[in-house]
Amino acid sequence: MKDKVRNPILPGFNPDPSICRVGGDYYIATSTFEWYPGVQIHHSRDLANWELASRPLERTSQLDMRGNPDSCGIWAPCLSYADGLFWLIYTDMKRYEGNFKDGHNYLVTAPTIEGPWSDPVYLNSSGFDPSLFHDEDGRKWLLNLQWDYRQREGGDRFGGILLQEYDVEQQRLVGPICNIFAGTPMKLTEGPHLYRRDGWYHLLVAEGGTGYEHAVTMARSREIAGPYEVHPDNPVLTSRQDSDNPLQRAGHADLVDTPSGETWMVHLCGRPLPGTRRSPRGRETSLQKVEWGADGWLRLAHGGNTPALEVSMPGVEQLAPAAEEVHDFTSGALPEAFQWLRTPQPERLFSLSERPGYLRLFGRESVGSWFEQALVARRQDSIHCSAETTLEFEPEDLQQFAGLIAYYNRFKFHYLAVTRGDGGDKVLSVMSCRDAWPSGTLEIVDSDDVALDPALPVRLGLDIREAELQFRYAQGDAAWQPVGPVLDASLLSDEGSGRAHGYFTGNFLGMAAHDISGRGIPADFSGFRYCRENR
Known part of the structure; x- marks a missing residue:
């Protein structure tokens, strides 16, 4: 402009x-x-x-x-x-x-x-x-x-x-x-x-x-x-x-x-x-x-x-932001768009050197922990945007899960996670938390977990169109497939808290790994792509 x-x-x-x-x-x-x-x-x-x-x-x-x-x-x-x-x-x-x-x-x-x-x-x-x-x-x-x-x-x-x-x-x-x-x-x-x-x-x-x-x-x-x-x-x-x-x-x-x-x-x-x-x-x-x-x-x-x-x-021209940002994690440093939560010891959460070309997250405490949570994410700056990443992850049981997350705080997030189902198969699960405690309990919003080919990495994606968020996934050469219902993206906001005065941050999109067993199972992400249609 x-x-x-x-x-x-x-x-x-x-x-x-x-x-x-x-x-x-x-x-x-x-x-x-x-x-x-x-x-x-x-x-x-x-x-x-x-x-x-x-x-x-x-x-x-x-x-x-x-x-x-x-x-x-x-x-x-x-x-x-x-x-x-x-x-x-x-x-x-x-x-x-x-x-x-x-x-x-x-x-x-x-x-x-x-x-x-x-x-x-x-x-x-x-x-x-x-x-x-x-x-x-x-x-x-x-x-x-x-x-x-x-x-x-x-x-x-x-x-x-x-x-x-x-x-x-x-x-x-x-x-x-x-x-x-x-x-x-x-x-x-x-x-x-x-x-x-x-x-x-x-x-x-x-x-x-x-x-x-x-x-x-x-x-x-x-x-x-x-x-x-x-x-x-x-x-x-x-x-x-x-x-x-x-x-x-x-x-x-x-x-x-x-x-x-x-x-x-x-x-x-x-x-x-x-x-x-x-x-x-x-x-x-x-x-x-x-x-x-x-x-x-x-x-x-x-x-x-x-x-x-x-x-x-x-005399001044305001430049439009790039429509696409692609990060491949090859530089050895976390791209500047990303931040993590609370801790001054990021080496406990992630590494860019243990597997070159990948962002390795070490599964830590539960999603929403106030102490040590392996979640690396960037700001949502457009009401029409998308995010994609590719994940390699070998959970041992249901207490380990990793994937793509839209995160506002501990009681407001939508999470597409790879984990183990009751039968021991590797599956995709859509987790959601939509309100403050005590009503803000975790929901598994799609009871039919999606079975994955355990031999292949999984591509995870999400699309946000104003107040609607849709997760998607793909493996190998297959086309993207939607996962779970359309979710309410507007809840991931100060005003969506159900509180009189709300909170003070904004929605973040990123990668997460959680291991509530304490074994620290790692998850490897080979890239992250963020697209915006406008600001």
Whole structure:
């Protein structure tokens, strides 16, 4: 697309964007939750075309999420650049549900975006969404929301935005802790970022929750600790009153200035399937042009406060993603599209060297385990897509199974697995889990297991067309054959959880091996093909 940018700019599970610029280079950091390595950082030279540059939290000393519940782990990183270093602040959330949240905030630095990234400095645990502000006088300030575990009538547990100074030499927070902003009547005040412009401190926050009431609001003060006056036209950005907008759940934003002085906003959004309020692609990142008015307040350049699907960017051509990605596992390194769950010890889960040209998964704990699960997958970034792989696997009994999976979390997945039937034959089985516990029990959705030729590898495939998912298989030179019924792909989404506030990730498509006997039977995958018809 020439002279326009179509949103989202980071399609498929890339939420909570934080953006910074170094010279002519732009970088966006997004949340990865329980997926390892932690934090995705994308790079661009034109704000329209982005490539993955780094996943910096890649070793045990930086991040160990074994035991973290679904949708915990890395929440809302903040990326900035100052004093010749990149500064990355992040939360490792250890508990999500209930009155309490155990989230620990850390800082790592690096001379380049590729690293090496330092071991973390512990900051605090008073609340999530931490952000580092570099003031003009060289002082540095940490902001984060304060979590209030008490249930108050008519209130919420978001207790305002805290501010405390960070001492670089001592590598710790110092001085008083100030609660600088209680939020607006929209409540659920989180995601703070601070900017200094024309003698004002501008505070940008997310409010309304990360669902369909989500929004961006702003306030400003002459003093960093306040008091802050709220924007006269809040919310600055939201889709809450525009149900027809393709970009729903708009909120959680950050700002960046171009070398020419323009200001742009990156923000979270979701694209529900047509006719539904379910978004299997998860929460994504979009871009809006904004302008500072004569009154000193920021507003969307196109007017109003709803996000634009297309944004004018003269002279820039946004390239379409490749229609097909084919990975043959011959390089000796896991292709960058893929991640795994929670553990900093991937050698326990998979190997690309034990059988060259294959991705070998070692069967570990059950599907949905919070500790050690051999599942390697990539984001779904299109509502019309397909995935294929070829599997060689010799299960010994029904406790070993491996295959192709569409995975949202432990209670929401569809799984085409090779295992052993009751008679000892190698068979295909379609497993599905469709809701939260206790109703979310595992179903074998096709009671007639498909018998396989034990001498041949098996090709496994799936096709997603909006809310429909169909598995298929083939062996030898035979044509593809469907397996099992058409499944509900829309359930593999935040909104498909059956919970009031859902979860926070997106659907992944990939390869899995499980061995609940503990014997660690391996499964070998000789390739993976992903096709998309659109974003």
